[in-house]
Structures are given as C-alpha cells and as structure tokens.
Amino acid sequence: MSTGVWLIGARGSVAVTGMIGALAVRAGLAEPTGCVLESPELRSEAVPGIGELVFGGHDISSIPLVKKAAALAEAGILPARLAGVVQDALLEIEQDVRPLPVHDTQAGVAEAIGADLDRFRRRHHLERVVVINVSTTEPAPPPHPAHTDLDALRAALDGPDPVLPPSALAAYAALCAGCPYVDFTPSTGARLPALDALARSQGLPYAGHDGKTGETLVKSVLAPMFALRNLKVRTWSGTNLLGGGDGANLAEPAANAAKCASKQRVLAETLGYVPQGATRIDFLEDLDDFKTAWDLITFEGFLGTRMRMEFTWQGCDSALAAPLLLDLARLTAAAHRAGRTGPLTELAFFFKDPLGQVSHALAEQWQMLRDALAAFDARITRR
Template structure:
C-alpha cells in the first residue's frame, strides 16, 4: 500500500490480523456466499507491505486509532506479531534523482517485498492522502519515458502506479488523485500486461447516493436539487481543507449523481473539523417532486468511521485484483466500479447494477 502507515492502511493491516484471530468479517464483501466458489485468495494468505513518507511504527498508529475508537481496545497486544511482520515490509521512499530514478527505486522495493515473502502475486493499492489536481502533459508512452528522466512531469501517485507496473504488480487507486488518469500511464500498464482499477472509493455519503438516486429514477420522481455537507477530521480532513485537494474529491463525488439523474442543482461541501478525528458526518438534502408537481424532500444523516468503512474494501480490492492477475486480465478493471465514486472506464454508478457486474465477472470462470 502507498500510504501504508495512514489510518486506512493501518486499519487494513490490523483488521486483517484481527480477522485471522476470529473477528467477524463485517464489511468484507468478498466473504459473502456469492463469492464462495470464485477462487479468491484467502484473507489469511495476504501479506502486507508498503511505502509511506512517515516512519511512525504501526504499533503507535494502532494505539492512536484504538484511543479514537476506530480499533477495539487491547487489539494491539493480540496482533503484536502480525504488526511486527508488516513493519518489516514498510519502506520510507528515498528522495533524490530524476522521477525515473524514483520509479525504479520503488519498483525495486516492491520486487524485494515479493521475493522476501515468497509471494505469487502483488497488488499495489494507493491509500495515501488525496493530491491536488495535477496538470500532466499529453504525451505518448515513449515521450513520458523520456520526460521522466529529465523533469518532474508526474505527481507522486502516478510515480507509484508506474513503480507497481515495473514490478509486475496490479494497481488500484483508492483515492481521486491523478495516478492512472494520464493515458500514457495506462499505456504503461497495458504494455506490461497488467490490470489497473479505481478511483476514489465510495464509503459514505456517495455510497448512499448510489442507492437512492436510482430509486428516484426508477419511480419517475424528478430530483431538482441535491446538496450535501461533509464534516471530517483526521489526516484526510486536514488534506481536504486545502481547496485544491478538495477539488479532486468534489468532482468525483458529484459525477455519479449527474450521470444517474442528469442536471441537478446543489453542491457538496467538505469542512475540516479536527476534533472529529477519523469520524465523518454527512448531511444531505434532496428536493424532488411527485405527482402533479407536488414538492417533497428527503434528508439523511450519515455518521461513520472512515477507516473502518474503507479497510474491508481494501481487502476486497486486493483479493479481486489478485484474481484478475491470475486470470491474465490486462488493462482497466471496470468491474470494480462497485467500490468507486469515479470508476475507471465505466459510467455505471447504480450500486445494485455495479454489484451485478462485479459478480458476473467474478463468477465468469
């Protein structure tokens, strides 16, 4: 994982260890009966590693998350050995050199992780903080290779994606960052014969929208306005307090609604509230009309723990992407759209239809 020591990465590592010790797999979709015969790798067969710019030990991160109510108290003692195993696989990327040098060094780290742990397949998942929008020059694959050797043409998320492809790993972006958006980055994956997927996991407000919006459409109830306010703390909240970083998130949060319902008034606002920690609250107000134009409203409040909602999805995406690697899938994985606000190469946003698409692919063999 890129961003492995963050709240989502730490909760994923600690959560997988807790599952191995008997905790129920709430939120892990791939543990549902529908996926029992698919041939997914067992949760107990996953090995964790990753890159992060900070070097705070996982044990300290787990203590912090337990103090905030994200993880159960006392879990750190139960999974101490698992955290120590993962700790040995975490790397702080070294700076310096060209962007091509950075890609090469991260790819070497991923290869070393694979060899050290005798792994069959590696999936790289970006769970780092959201980047501000980044303008990438429109170049072909050869032009990108030349540019990487001489100038800074890509943001860190895209360099991580290229490092994964150079190390023969699948890549999934859990964030709305630039990463695999440039065409040349995707071409790099195809040239290497590897799958990629994303972007911007839907864990809260947008998840609810992807269920409710198709309801209005199916019942022929015109929606006139849909406004939302999000309050969140933690590292992601601090990042999104920067309007430039929030821009990427807002675009992905609003895209699904417009594609499901058309032109709907209203906006999504994100406010950083530091004392909320890893918890988030979303308030939504929906204005719609019924028979003979009678105006009505729907309002809902979603309160949840972001990392606890996200971690089981990371486990799902690791297992499904490993299956894609095993099947020799090359290029985009639109069948993973069930998990994302802005799914790669897919315009489907209805959660139920996305689930059906995922299941059809998973059961296709």
C-alpha cells in the same frame, strides 16, 4: 497462493486498519464484517483468502505501525484489546514498510520503488504483489504532453523536472515491476493514457478511483431510487464534516474540489441531468475519523408536488474503507491471475469515481462484480 499487498501510504489510517483487520480475521478474533467478498453470493475460487495476504508498503511518515494502531484504538476506530493482540504481527509487517525512495530523477525513484517491490516479493515468496494507493489525496496535476504517450513519458522521467504526481509515479513503478495497481484515492494514479498503454503492454490490470464509503455510497442507491420511480430531483446538497488526516488535507481547496467533483458524478450519471446543489467538505478536527454527512434532497412528484428527504450519515471512515481495501487487493489479484488486463471497470462497486463508462447505481455495479468473479473463476478453472 500468498498475495502481497503493497500500500502507498502504509502508515495511514486506512492502511493500518486494513492490516490489523486482516490479522484479526486470520486469528479468528474478528468477523469480516464489511468485507464484500465474504458474502455467500460472491464466494469465488479465484480470490485469495484474507489470511493469505502479506502486507508491506511505502510512506513518507515514520510513525511506527504499533503507535499508529494505539492512536486508532484511542480514537475508537479499533477495539483497544485488538491493537494489543496483534502487536507482534504488526512489528513483523514493520520490516516491510519502507520510506518512499528519493532520487534525482523520477525514473530513479520508480526504479527504487520497483526494487523494493521485488525484494518484498522474493522475501515472502509471493505469487503476485498488488500495489494500492491509500496515501494522502493530491491536487490534480497540471497537464503535460508526456502524459499521453508512453515513450515521451519514459524520456521525460529521465529529466530533472517532475512530470508525474506521486500517485502516477507509483503506478508507473508498479506496472514496470509487473504489479497490478489500484488507486483508492481521487488522485491521478494510472489514469493517464501513457500509463494505460503501459498496463496493456505489460498485460496488467489496474483499478480505481476513490473508495466509496459514506455519503456517495448512499447516493448510489438513493439516486437510482428517484430515477427508477421517475421522480424529478430538483436539488441535492451535501455537507461532509470530517476530521482526521484525510479531513485536514481535504480542507485544502484543490483536494476538496477534486473530491467533491467525484462525489457529485453519481448524480449526473444516474439521473441523466444535474440537479441544483453542491457537495461540500469541511474540516472539523474534533470528529476525527467519525465523519458526519448531511444531505438534503428536494424532489417533485406527480402534478408538481414538492417533497423532500434528508439523511445524516455518521460513519467511521477507516472502518468502512479498510475492508474494501482487502476486497480490492483480493479482487485485483484474482483479475491478474485470470489474465485480465487494462482498466478493471467491473470494480465500479467500490469506487466513487469508477473507471470507464459504467453504471453508478450500486445494484447494477454489484451484478457486474458478481459476473466478473464468475468470469475469473471460469478462466482459472479452464487453465
């Protein structure tokens, strides 16, 4: 049951850490720590094994995977030893990482992406290919009438002006090519009515948005704690200091705003009101991938007594994101196999800004996930 994983942004930190991790787990050189699907309660027939994943992808950078791996090792994200051991396997994956196609029209780009996906599928005799966006976060695109209507979109893509941001174009191309699409970033992805229609008409599932790896993960358990205890959160302020390629990009005001909004959503939806305070992202190059977040929460208890809590989270972003990337590839493959179509709201556990009107409390999201896996298993067995 070999499954292709086609990564948009295949030369980035998350992508390469994911590839190396999968190779290391397959070779028995590493434990699948951080891989949610490896928890005993979530064992499932429907999902492919980590060792069954085959990688390829697009990127606009041309840095060789082996060189990126060395840089990740140098930065302490990977054990240096490991980067060496998997070198040959990375060189093989290198064959399937291609430059992002260019063309006069976006329709042309989409077609070329589709052709690359087809070639990848055939070359490796893959049962299915899941496309996952782990490229640089985009600013939110200006609205366009073609975003809401599939026919209008098809027509517009043939025109000379770009109508979709890169992530949405990748989603379009993937869905046209019969591939499920996952967005690990806060970018647009498949989150447009026209693309939702396309997914449904193609019988394909899609998932997103924005992998939940650090501060927001903590929020998704602390906010429910205050809510379940009926304590009133007065303020919640967050500061995120991060370096790395992602940090540099998020320092851009537009990307920053998109990311911060997705980070505060959990509060409003879990508490039922919006406490004072904001979340900030500041670029601090020297930290590289070792993000540090500090949150201050002030709250009110019985008879108005004021209290406070603060936490500092010092996490390695790629090391937290990469195992989720593998989980999402496997889960989306299972969903596809089970015939699930449209937005995969049941994968909210993985995302800061999940699709659909779903709970933002981590424990509830985990139960949704467990139930979804059971349903996939049931459908597959029935067949």
